[in-house]
Amino acid sequence: MSDPLSAEPGPMDWKEHLRRHGYRVTPQRIAILEAIETQDHPTAETVLVEVSRQFPSLNRTTVARTLATLGEQGLIEHTHFGGDATVYHLASTRPHLHVICVECGKQQSYEGPALGSLGAEIERSVDFHVDWSHTAMYGTCAECRAAAQAEGTSEEAD
Numbered sequence: 441m442s443d444p445l446s447a448e449p450g451p452m453d454w455k456e457h458l459r460r461h462g463y464r465v466t467p468q469r470i471a472i473l474e475a476i477e478t479q480d481h482p483t484a485e486t487v488l489v490e491v492s493r494q495f496p497s498l499n500r501t502t503v504a505r506t507l508a509t510l511g512e513q514g515l516i517e518h519t520h521f522g523g524d525a526t527v528y529h530l531a532s533t534r535p536h537l538h539v540i541c542v543e544c545g546k547q548q549s550y551e552g553p554a555l556g557s558l559g560a561e562i563e564r565s566v567d568f569h570v571d572w573s574h575t576a577m578y579g580t581c582a583e584c585r586a587a588a589q590a591e592g593t594s595e596e597a598d
Contacts, residue, residue, distance in 0.1 A: 454515060461513055468495055472506050473530070476516055481527035481538070481547050517573035521547065535559055537575040543584035550577075 454473050455465045463469075468491065475490040476482060482490070488503045507528060510516045518526045521540055527547070535555035540547050559570045580588075 457513065457515060463509065463513070468498060468502065469506055469510070471495065472503065473510065473515065476528050477530055481519070481529055481549075483525040483527055485525070487528065519574055519576065521576055532573070535570075535572040537572055537577055539577050539579060541581035541584055542578050543580055543588075546581050546583075 454470065458465050458469065471491045471494055472487055475487045479486060479490065484500070484503055484507055487507070488498065488500055491503070492498045507516065507518075511518060514531050516528050517531050518528050519538055520526055521538070529549065532551070534551050536549050536551040537555065538547055539550050555572060559572070562568055562570055
């Protein structure tokens with residue numbers, strides 16, 4: 441894998457990064473990066489559907505190869521959420537983890553200063569470096585907790 445990017449990448453940085461590492465900058469590669477940037481943890485299939493609106497001849501194999509190349513170049517990262525499909529997001533230079541609701545499946549990224557200190561503590565305590573891009577925590581989102589509480593209240597009234 442390439443060296444991590446020094447700052448959060450944008451379209452011009454993507455182009456520069458690809459050129460600097462000997463890759464052609466194609467409209468399809470940029471469209472795939474833009475699809476990942478604008479969608480919340482898309483799967484390869486979701487990326488294909490989005491990008492094929494602009495490039496109808498694009499196929500699954502091309503998307504899969506491009507995702508692999510962009511991952512090898514450090515421009516995107518992937519995460520596996522349990523039995524679900526692999527999802528993608530732009531690479532981040534900041535520690536972050538994914539929080540996933542066990543009720544509705546809603547996925548969000550969390551970035552916070554506590555992750556840096558937690559990572560440092562884990563490394564100090566057990567000599568283990570955390571790969572935050574593959575880290576997920578499961579729980580219940582606010583909407584599902586509110587719905588469960590409302591349901592419990594209505595059952596008590598019966």
